[in-house]
Amino acid sequence: MFILVNLKAYPCDPLEVATAAHEVAEESGVRIAVAPQAADVRRVADTGVETWAQHVDPNGYGSHTGSTLAEAVAEAGADGTLINHSEKRLKLADIDGSVQAAARAGLETCVCANNPAQIGAVAALGPDSVAVEPPELIGGDDSVATADPDIVRDAVEAAANVDESVEVFCGAGISSGDDVDAAGDLGATGILLASGVAKADDPRAALEDLVEPL
Known part of the structure:
Protein backbone atom coordinates (compact mmCIF):
# COMPACT_ATOMS: atom_id res chain seq x y z
CA MET A 1 0.00 0.00 0.00
CA TRP A 52 5.87 14.46 -5.24
CA ALA A 53 4.73 17.68 -6.86
CA GLN A 54 1.12 18.70 -6.43
CA HIS A 55 0.79 19.59 -10.12
CA VAL A 56 2.75 20.02 -13.34
CA ASP A 57 1.64 21.90 -16.43
CA PRO A 58 1.47 20.34 -19.89
CA ASN A 59 4.10 22.64 -21.40
CA GLY A 60 7.82 22.16 -21.77
CA TYR A 61 10.53 24.81 -21.70
CA GLY A 62 9.64 28.17 -23.25
CA SER A 63 7.53 31.28 -22.78
CA HIS A 64 5.14 29.94 -20.14
CA THR A 65 5.20 32.42 -17.27
CA GLY A 66 3.59 31.06 -14.11
CA SER A 67 3.68 27.44 -15.16
CA THR A 68 4.97 24.55 -13.06
CA LEU A 69 7.52 22.86 -15.28
CA ALA A 70 7.83 19.08 -14.89
CA GLU A 71 11.57 19.24 -15.52
CA ALA A 72 11.96 21.88 -12.80
CA VAL A 73 10.26 19.86 -10.07
CA ALA A 74 12.18 16.76 -11.13
CA GLU A 75 15.44 18.70 -10.88
CA ALA A 76 14.38 19.89 -7.42
CA GLY A 77 14.06 16.27 -6.29
CA ALA A 78 10.47 15.25 -7.03
CA ASP A 79 9.84 11.60 -7.85
CA GLY A 80 6.26 11.98 -9.03
CA THR A 81 3.35 14.35 -9.44
CA LEU A 82 -0.37 14.60 -8.93
CA ILE A 83 -2.37 15.72 -11.95
CA ASN A 84 -5.96 16.98 -12.11
CA HIS A 85 -6.58 17.11 -8.38
CA SER A 86 -10.15 18.11 -7.52
CA GLU A 87 -8.82 21.54 -6.54
CA LYS A 88 -6.73 21.90 -9.72
CA ARG A 89 -8.97 20.64 -12.50
CA LEU A 90 -7.69 20.37 -16.08
CA LYS A 91 -9.28 19.69 -19.44
CA LEU A 92 -8.72 16.18 -20.76
CA ALA A 93 -6.25 17.40 -23.39
CA ASP A 94 -4.24 19.19 -20.72
CA ILE A 95 -4.28 16.11 -18.48
CA ASP A 96 -2.82 14.20 -21.40
CA GLY A 97 -0.19 16.91 -21.92
CA SER A 98 0.74 16.92 -18.23
CA VAL A 99 1.07 13.12 -18.18
CA GLN A 100 3.37 13.33 -21.20
CA ALA A 101 5.38 16.19 -19.67
CA ALA A 102 5.83 14.23 -16.46
CA ALA A 103 6.93 11.16 -18.38
CA ARG A 104 9.55 13.21 -20.25
CA ALA A 105 10.90 14.42 -16.91
CA GLY A 106 10.93 10.93 -15.41
CA LEU A 107 8.14 11.62 -12.92
CA GLU A 108 5.66 9.01 -11.76
CA THR A 109 2.07 10.16 -12.30
CA CYS A 110 -1.20 9.91 -10.41
CA VAL A 111 -4.22 11.41 -12.16
CA CYS A 112 -7.20 12.24 -9.95
CA ALA A 113 -10.83 11.87 -11.01
CA ASN A 114 -14.26 12.27 -9.43
CA ASN A 115 -15.93 9.02 -10.36
CA PRO A 116 -15.42 5.64 -12.10
CA ALA A 117 -16.39 6.96 -15.54
CA GLN A 118 -13.71 9.64 -15.31
CA ILE A 119 -11.27 7.07 -13.93
CA GLY A 120 -11.71 5.04 -17.11
CA ALA A 121 -11.18 8.12 -19.27
CA VAL A 122 -7.95 9.22 -17.58
CA ALA A 123 -6.61 5.67 -17.29
CA ALA A 124 -6.59 5.62 -21.09
CA LEU A 125 -3.99 8.42 -21.06
CA GLY A 126 -1.34 6.09 -19.65
CA PRO A 127 -0.61 7.40 -16.15
CA ASP A 128 1.06 5.17 -13.58
CA SER A 129 -1.93 5.46 -11.28
CA VAL A 130 -5.30 7.11 -10.85
CA ALA A 131 -7.03 8.28 -7.66
CA VAL A 132 -10.79 8.33 -7.19
CA GLU A 133 -11.83 11.22 -4.94
CA PRO A 134 -15.48 12.36 -4.80
CA PRO A 135 -15.27 16.14 -4.17
CA GLU A 136 -18.01 16.11 -1.53
CA LEU A 137 -15.89 13.88 0.72
CA ILE A 138 -12.59 15.75 0.39
CA GLY A 139 -11.49 17.25 3.70
CA GLY A 140 -14.38 15.64 5.56
CA ASP A 141 -14.63 13.04 8.28
CA ASP A 142 -16.07 10.29 6.07
CA SER A 143 -13.74 8.15 4.00
CA VAL A 144 -14.78 7.25 0.47
CA ALA A 145 -13.77 3.67 1.32
CA THR A 146 -16.44 3.48 3.99
CA ALA A 147 -18.99 6.12 2.94
CA ASP A 148 -19.21 4.94 -0.68
CA PRO A 149 -17.32 1.66 -1.13
CA ASP A 150 -18.98 0.91 -4.47
CA ILE A 151 -17.30 3.92 -6.06
CA VAL A 152 -13.90 2.45 -5.17
CA ARG A 153 -14.80 -1.01 -6.46
CA ASP A 154 -16.19 0.49 -9.67
CA ALA A 155 -13.11 2.69 -10.12
CA VAL A 156 -10.83 -0.34 -9.80
CA GLU A 157 -12.92 -2.16 -12.39
CA ALA A 158 -13.04 0.85 -14.73
CA ALA A 159 -9.26 1.24 -14.69
CA ALA A 160 -8.69 -2.50 -15.20
CA ASN A 161 -11.04 -2.53 -18.18
CA VAL A 162 -8.85 0.10 -19.86
CA ASP A 163 -5.34 -0.80 -18.69
CA GLU A 164 -4.62 -3.37 -16.00
CA SER A 165 -1.20 -1.84 -15.32
CA VAL A 166 -2.73 1.41 -13.99
CA GLU A 167 -2.97 1.30 -10.21
CA VAL A 168 -5.94 2.77 -8.36
CA PHE A 169 -5.60 4.91 -5.25
CA CYS A 170 -8.38 5.90 -2.90
CA GLY A 171 -8.74 9.56 -1.95
CA ALA A 172 -11.12 11.79 0.03
CA GLY A 173 -11.65 11.57 3.75
CA ILE A 174 -8.91 9.03 4.51
CA SER A 175 -7.66 9.65 8.04
CA SER A 176 -7.09 6.37 9.89
CA GLY A 177 -5.57 2.93 9.65
CA ASP A 178 -9.08 1.49 9.39
CA ASP A 179 -9.67 3.65 6.29
CA VAL A 180 -6.43 2.36 4.76
CA ASP A 181 -7.43 -1.23 5.52
CA ALA A 182 -10.86 -0.71 3.98
CA ALA A 183 -9.37 0.83 0.84
CA GLY A 184 -7.10 -2.17 0.38
CA ASP A 185 -10.00 -4.59 0.80
CA LEU A 186 -11.79 -2.77 -2.03
CA GLY A 187 -8.85 -3.22 -4.41
CA ALA A 188 -6.99 0.08 -4.00
CA THR A 189 -3.20 -0.14 -3.94
CA GLY A 190 -2.64 3.30 -2.45
CA ILE A 191 -4.30 6.16 -0.63
CA LEU A 192 -4.22 9.89 -1.18
CA LEU A 193 -4.86 12.06 1.86
CA ALA A 194 -4.18 15.57 3.12
CA SER A 195 -5.79 17.02 6.24
CA GLY A 196 -5.54 13.78 8.22
CA VAL A 197 -1.78 14.31 8.40
CA ALA A 198 -1.14 17.93 7.37
CA LYS A 199 -3.59 19.29 9.97
CA ALA A 200 -2.74 16.77 12.68
CA ASP A 201 -1.32 18.05 15.97
CA ASP A 202 1.17 15.18 15.76
CA PRO A 203 1.86 14.22 12.11
CA ARG A 204 4.08 11.32 13.13
CA ALA A 205 1.35 9.79 15.31
CA ALA A 206 -1.15 10.22 12.47
CA LEU A 207 1.19 8.43 10.07
CA GLU A 208 1.87 5.65 12.55
CA ASP A 209 -1.88 5.08 12.85
CA LEU A 210 -2.20 4.90 9.07
CA VAL A 211 0.47 2.22 8.68
CA GLU A 212 -0.48 0.20 11.78
CA PRO A 213 -2.74 -2.29 9.95
CA LEU A 214 -0.16 -2.75 7.18
Missing part, protein backbone atom coordinates in the same frame (compact mmCIF):
# COMPACT_ATOMS: atom_id res chain seq x y z
CA PHE A 2 1.29 3.45 -0.99
CA ILE A 3 0.48 6.47 1.21
CA LEU A 4 0.69 9.86 -0.53
CA VAL A 5 0.29 12.89 1.74
CA ASN A 6 -0.77 16.06 -0.06
CA LEU A 7 0.10 19.16 1.98
CA LYS A 8 -2.00 21.41 -0.28
CA ALA A 9 -1.50 25.03 0.87
CA TYR A 10 -2.09 24.23 4.52
CA PRO A 11 -0.13 26.25 7.12
CA CYS A 12 1.81 23.22 8.30
CA ASP A 13 5.57 22.74 8.58
CA PRO A 14 6.46 20.74 5.45
CA LEU A 15 9.80 19.67 6.90
CA GLU A 16 8.18 18.35 10.08
CA VAL A 17 5.72 16.26 8.04
CA ALA A 18 8.42 15.13 5.62
CA THR A 19 10.78 14.07 8.41
CA ALA A 20 8.02 12.17 10.18
CA ALA A 21 6.97 10.49 6.93
CA HIS A 22 10.54 9.46 6.16
CA GLU A 23 11.05 8.00 9.63
CA VAL A 24 7.73 6.11 9.66
CA ALA A 25 8.40 4.76 6.17
CA GLU A 26 11.85 3.54 7.24
CA GLU A 27 10.52 1.93 10.41
CA SER A 28 7.41 0.32 8.91
CA GLY A 29 8.62 -0.58 5.43
CA VAL A 30 5.51 1.14 4.00
CA ARG A 31 5.98 3.40 1.00
CA ILE A 32 5.10 6.97 2.02
CA ALA A 33 5.46 10.14 -0.06
CA VAL A 34 4.80 13.82 0.63
CA ALA A 35 3.53 16.39 -1.91
CA PRO A 36 4.42 19.91 -0.74
CA GLN A 37 3.99 23.27 -2.41
CA ALA A 38 6.28 23.65 -5.44
CA ALA A 39 8.49 26.11 -3.56
CA ASP A 40 9.18 23.47 -0.90
CA VAL A 41 9.93 20.49 -3.16
CA ARG A 42 13.71 20.73 -2.83
CA ARG A 43 13.66 21.21 0.96
CA VAL A 44 11.27 18.30 1.41
CA ALA A 45 13.27 16.05 -0.93
CA ASP A 46 16.40 16.84 1.08
CA THR A 47 14.85 15.08 4.11
CA GLY A 48 15.08 11.80 2.20
CA VAL A 49 11.33 11.24 1.96
CA GLU A 50 9.83 10.32 -1.40
CA THR A 51 8.64 13.65 -2.77
Whole structure:
Protein backbone atom coordinates (compact mmCIF):
# COMPACT_ATOMS: atom_id res chain seq x y z
CA MET A 1 0.00 0.00 0.00
CA PHE A 2 1.29 3.45 -0.99
CA ILE A 3 0.48 6.47 1.21
CA LEU A 4 0.69 9.86 -0.53
CA VAL A 5 0.29 12.89 1.74
CA ASN A 6 -0.77 16.06 -0.06
CA LEU A 7 0.10 19.16 1.98
CA LYS A 8 -2.00 21.41 -0.28
CA ALA A 9 -1.50 25.03 0.87
CA TYR A 10 -2.09 24.23 4.52
CA PRO A 11 -0.13 26.25 7.12
CA CYS A 12 1.81 23.22 8.30
CA ASP A 13 5.57 22.74 8.58
CA PRO A 14 6.46 20.74 5.45
CA LEU A 15 9.80 19.67 6.90
CA GLU A 16 8.18 18.35 10.08
CA VAL A 17 5.72 16.26 8.04
CA ALA A 18 8.42 15.13 5.62
CA THR A 19 10.78 14.07 8.41
CA ALA A 20 8.02 12.17 10.18
CA ALA A 21 6.97 10.49 6.93
CA HIS A 22 10.54 9.46 6.16
CA GLU A 23 11.05 8.00 9.63
CA VAL A 24 7.73 6.11 9.66
CA ALA A 25 8.40 4.76 6.17
CA GLU A 26 11.85 3.54 7.24
CA GLU A 27 10.52 1.93 10.41
CA SER A 28 7.41 0.32 8.91
CA GLY A 29 8.62 -0.58 5.43
CA VAL A 30 5.51 1.14 4.00
CA ARG A 31 5.98 3.40 1.00
CA ILE A 32 5.10 6.97 2.02
CA ALA A 33 5.46 10.14 -0.06
CA VAL A 34 4.80 13.82 0.63
CA ALA A 35 3.53 16.39 -1.91
CA PRO A 36 4.42 19.91 -0.74
CA GLN A 37 3.99 23.27 -2.41
CA ALA A 38 6.28 23.65 -5.44
CA ALA A 39 8.49 26.11 -3.56
CA ASP A 40 9.18 23.47 -0.90
CA VAL A 41 9.93 20.49 -3.16
CA ARG A 42 13.71 20.73 -2.83
CA ARG A 43 13.66 21.21 0.96
CA VAL A 44 11.27 18.30 1.41
CA ALA A 45 13.27 16.05 -0.93
CA ASP A 46 16.40 16.84 1.08
CA THR A 47 14.85 15.08 4.11
CA GLY A 48 15.08 11.80 2.20
CA VAL A 49 11.33 11.24 1.96
CA GLU A 50 9.83 10.32 -1.40
CA THR A 51 8.64 13.65 -2.77
CA TRP A 52 5.87 14.46 -5.24
CA ALA A 53 4.73 17.68 -6.86
CA GLN A 54 1.12 18.70 -6.43
CA HIS A 55 0.79 19.59 -10.12
CA VAL A 56 2.75 20.02 -13.34
CA ASP A 57 1.64 21.90 -16.43
CA PRO A 58 1.47 20.34 -19.89
CA ASN A 59 4.10 22.64 -21.40
CA GLY A 60 7.82 22.16 -21.77
CA TYR A 61 10.53 24.81 -21.70
CA GLY A 62 9.64 28.17 -23.25
CA SER A 63 7.53 31.28 -22.78
CA HIS A 64 5.14 29.94 -20.14
CA THR A 65 5.20 32.42 -17.27
CA GLY A 66 3.59 31.06 -14.11
CA SER A 67 3.68 27.44 -15.16
CA THR A 68 4.97 24.55 -13.06
CA LEU A 69 7.52 22.86 -15.28
CA ALA A 70 7.83 19.08 -14.89
CA GLU A 71 11.57 19.24 -15.52
CA ALA A 72 11.96 21.88 -12.80
CA VAL A 73 10.26 19.86 -10.07
CA ALA A 74 12.18 16.76 -11.13
CA GLU A 75 15.44 18.70 -10.88
CA ALA A 76 14.38 19.89 -7.42
CA GLY A 77 14.06 16.27 -6.29
CA ALA A 78 10.47 15.25 -7.03
CA ASP A 79 9.84 11.60 -7.85
CA GLY A 80 6.26 11.98 -9.03
CA THR A 81 3.35 14.35 -9.44
CA LEU A 82 -0.37 14.60 -8.93
CA ILE A 83 -2.37 15.72 -11.95
CA ASN A 84 -5.96 16.98 -12.11
CA HIS A 85 -6.58 17.11 -8.38
CA SER A 86 -10.15 18.11 -7.52
CA GLU A 87 -8.82 21.54 -6.54
CA LYS A 88 -6.73 21.90 -9.72
CA ARG A 89 -8.97 20.64 -12.50
CA LEU A 90 -7.69 20.37 -16.08
CA LYS A 91 -9.28 19.69 -19.44
CA LEU A 92 -8.72 16.18 -20.76
CA ALA A 93 -6.25 17.40 -23.39
CA ASP A 94 -4.24 19.19 -20.72
CA ILE A 95 -4.28 16.11 -18.48
CA ASP A 96 -2.82 14.20 -21.40
CA GLY A 97 -0.19 16.91 -21.92
CA SER A 98 0.74 16.92 -18.23
CA VAL A 99 1.07 13.12 -18.18
CA GLN A 100 3.37 13.33 -21.20
CA ALA A 101 5.38 16.19 -19.67
CA ALA A 102 5.83 14.23 -16.46
CA ALA A 103 6.93 11.16 -18.38
CA ARG A 104 9.55 13.21 -20.25
CA ALA A 105 10.90 14.42 -16.91
CA GLY A 106 10.93 10.93 -15.41
CA LEU A 107 8.14 11.62 -12.92
CA GLU A 108 5.66 9.01 -11.76
CA THR A 109 2.07 10.16 -12.30
CA CYS A 110 -1.20 9.91 -10.41
CA VAL A 111 -4.22 11.41 -12.16
CA CYS A 112 -7.20 12.24 -9.95
CA ALA A 113 -10.83 11.87 -11.01
CA ASN A 114 -14.26 12.27 -9.43
CA ASN A 115 -15.93 9.02 -10.36
CA PRO A 116 -15.42 5.64 -12.10
CA ALA A 117 -16.39 6.96 -15.54
CA GLN A 118 -13.71 9.64 -15.31
CA ILE A 119 -11.27 7.07 -13.93
CA GLY A 120 -11.71 5.04 -17.11
CA ALA A 121 -11.18 8.12 -19.27
CA VAL A 122 -7.95 9.22 -17.58
CA ALA A 123 -6.61 5.67 -17.29
CA ALA A 124 -6.59 5.62 -21.09
CA LEU A 125 -3.99 8.42 -21.06
CA GLY A 126 -1.34 6.09 -19.65
CA PRO A 127 -0.61 7.40 -16.15
CA ASP A 128 1.06 5.17 -13.58
CA SER A 129 -1.93 5.46 -11.28
CA VAL A 130 -5.30 7.11 -10.85
CA ALA A 131 -7.03 8.28 -7.66
CA VAL A 132 -10.79 8.33 -7.19
CA GLU A 133 -11.83 11.22 -4.94
CA PRO A 134 -15.48 12.36 -4.80
CA PRO A 135 -15.27 16.14 -4.17
CA GLU A 136 -18.01 16.11 -1.53
CA LEU A 137 -15.89 13.88 0.72
CA ILE A 138 -12.59 15.75 0.39
CA GLY A 139 -11.49 17.25 3.70
CA GLY A 140 -14.38 15.64 5.56
CA ASP A 141 -14.63 13.04 8.28
CA ASP A 142 -16.07 10.29 6.07
CA SER A 143 -13.74 8.15 4.00
CA VAL A 144 -14.78 7.25 0.47
CA ALA A 145 -13.77 3.67 1.32
CA THR A 146 -16.44 3.48 3.99
CA ALA A 147 -18.99 6.12 2.94
CA ASP A 148 -19.21 4.94 -0.68
CA PRO A 149 -17.32 1.66 -1.13
CA ASP A 150 -18.98 0.91 -4.47
CA ILE A 151 -17.30 3.92 -6.06
CA VAL A 152 -13.90 2.45 -5.17
CA ARG A 153 -14.80 -1.01 -6.46
CA ASP A 154 -16.19 0.49 -9.67
CA ALA A 155 -13.11 2.69 -10.12
CA VAL A 156 -10.83 -0.34 -9.80
CA GLU A 157 -12.92 -2.16 -12.39
CA ALA A 158 -13.04 0.85 -14.73
CA ALA A 159 -9.26 1.24 -14.69
CA ALA A 160 -8.69 -2.50 -15.20
CA ASN A 161 -11.04 -2.53 -18.18
CA VAL A 162 -8.85 0.10 -19.86
CA ASP A 163 -5.34 -0.80 -18.69
CA GLU A 164 -4.62 -3.37 -16.00
CA SER A 165 -1.20 -1.84 -15.32
CA VAL A 166 -2.73 1.41 -13.99
CA GLU A 167 -2.97 1.30 -10.21
CA VAL A 168 -5.94 2.77 -8.36
CA PHE A 169 -5.60 4.91 -5.25
CA CYS A 170 -8.38 5.90 -2.90
CA GLY A 171 -8.74 9.56 -1.95
CA ALA A 172 -11.12 11.79 0.03
CA GLY A 173 -11.65 11.57 3.75
CA ILE A 174 -8.91 9.03 4.51
CA SER A 175 -7.66 9.65 8.04
CA SER A 176 -7.09 6.37 9.89
CA GLY A 177 -5.57 2.93 9.65
CA ASP A 178 -9.08 1.49 9.39
CA ASP A 179 -9.67 3.65 6.29
CA VAL A 180 -6.43 2.36 4.76
CA ASP A 181 -7.43 -1.23 5.52
CA ALA A 182 -10.86 -0.71 3.98
CA ALA A 183 -9.37 0.83 0.84
CA GLY A 184 -7.10 -2.17 0.38
CA ASP A 185 -10.00 -4.59 0.80
CA LEU A 186 -11.79 -2.77 -2.03
CA GLY A 187 -8.85 -3.22 -4.41
CA ALA A 188 -6.99 0.08 -4.00
CA THR A 189 -3.20 -0.14 -3.94
CA GLY A 190 -2.64 3.30 -2.45
CA ILE A 191 -4.30 6.16 -0.63
CA LEU A 192 -4.22 9.89 -1.18
CA LEU A 193 -4.86 12.06 1.86
CA ALA A 194 -4.18 15.57 3.12
CA SER A 195 -5.79 17.02 6.24
CA GLY A 196 -5.54 13.78 8.22
CA VAL A 197 -1.78 14.31 8.40
CA ALA A 198 -1.14 17.93 7.37
CA LYS A 199 -3.59 19.29 9.97
CA ALA A 200 -2.74 16.77 12.68
CA ASP A 201 -1.32 18.05 15.97
CA ASP A 202 1.17 15.18 15.76
CA PRO A 203 1.86 14.22 12.11
CA ARG A 204 4.08 11.32 13.13
CA ALA A 205 1.35 9.79 15.31
CA ALA A 206 -1.15 10.22 12.47
CA LEU A 207 1.19 8.43 10.07
CA GLU A 208 1.87 5.65 12.55
CA ASP A 209 -1.88 5.08 12.85
CA LEU A 210 -2.20 4.90 9.07
CA VAL A 211 0.47 2.22 8.68
CA GLU A 212 -0.48 0.20 11.78
CA PRO A 213 -2.74 -2.29 9.95
CA LEU A 214 -0.16 -2.75 7.18
